[in-house]
Amino acid sequence: MPQVTAEVWVPVEPDVAFAVSQTTGEVRMRWDPFIREQHLIDADVPAKGVRTHTRARVGPRMVSEYVSYRPPTSVGMTMVTGPWFFASFGGGWRFVPAEKDGRAGTRAVWKYTYSVRPSWLRFIAEPIGQWLLGREIRARIAAWARACEDPVVLDSL
Template sequence: MPQVVADVWVPVSPETAFAVSQTTGETRLRWDRFIRHQHLIDADRPGKGVRTFTRARLGPSMISQYASYRPPTSVGMTMVKGPWFFASFGGGWRFTPATQDGVDGCRATWKYSYTIKPAWLRFVAEPIGQWLLGREIRARIAAWADGCRDPEVLAATWADS
């Protein structure tokens, strides 16, 4: 199964890093340039088993479900319904304490795993997927890191919890 991975260090605790990653509404849109809209389905708070609807800025939408939810260390999602070209899609995020240049913070690692359908298309589509999803996950984690440094995102993150 192909995977793309990105990681970054941010100068906030794993608790804060995790909380920013789980923001919704206007706070989420302030840092997450990948999405146009996102909401929880039949739930007020994220958690294992909760489903989420996400519409990407470029149009495709996906319903995913939390496969795991372990604040402040990790979260995992799997696709329930999504674009026709994904046979499967999942994402995982890990947050670990880390010090950089003498500053305490958090190292975040984000990973996407996926398979393409139909199977005969994988030979051509997987290299494109590696490039496209790799570019997207690197841009998205960089935007998330900016959100972890944004006073408005940080204030809203803790106001909502």
Template sequence: MPNVTAELWVPVEADLAFAVSQTTGEVRLRWDPFIRSQHLVDAVQPGKGVRTVTRARVGPRMVSEYVSYRPPTSVGMTMVDGPWFFERFGGGWRFTPEERSGVAGTRAVWKYTYAVRPAWLRPVAEPFGQWLLGREIRSRIAAFARACGDNTVLAAVAPPAA
């Protein structure tokens, strides 16, 4: 199955980077360029087995399910219902503590895996998917990196002061 990957380093610890990646509501809409709307289904917080409904800014809607949820290191999702042109779609985000030039931070690696339908369209659609999804994931992870430096986003995910 084809896949696209993007990675970068952010100067925040892994638990904070993970928390930013899992924001919802107005906080998520503040930074995520892909999402027009998103909500959890019958849940108040993400977790393994929880479903989300996401509508992309360009229109398509997808219902996905968390197949793994391991704060602060990784999250994985798979499409349950989505656009007709995806036979399968999944995403995984990993967060690894990594120091650079004496600064504590996190290496974030995001990956999408997909299959296009109908099968006869794959020779044309999959290269287009590589380009489009590659552009989208790079834009999205860059926005995530900016969010890791956005005081409004960070305040929304910071643990309450003791």
């Protein structure tokens, strides 16, 4: 299955980095360029097995489920229902302590794995998916990195 990956270093500890990545509501809308609407479906807080409804700014909707939730190191999700062109979709975000120029912080690695349908269209759709999802994940992780230094976001944690 095709994958797209992005990584970045942020000047906050992993627990803060993880918490920023899991913000919801207005705080999430402040930093996440992908999401137009997002809410937990069957819980008040994220956890393994909890489902999330997400509507992208460009329109598609997806219900995903947390398949792992391990603060402050990692989180993973898989698509339950979503756009017709995804046969499957999953994402994982990892957070590890890392120094940069002698400064403590966190290295974040975000990855999307997907397959497209119909299968006969893969030779065209997968390169488009690599480009589109690659652009989206890079923009999203860059926005998240800025949020890790945004006083409004940090004060909300």
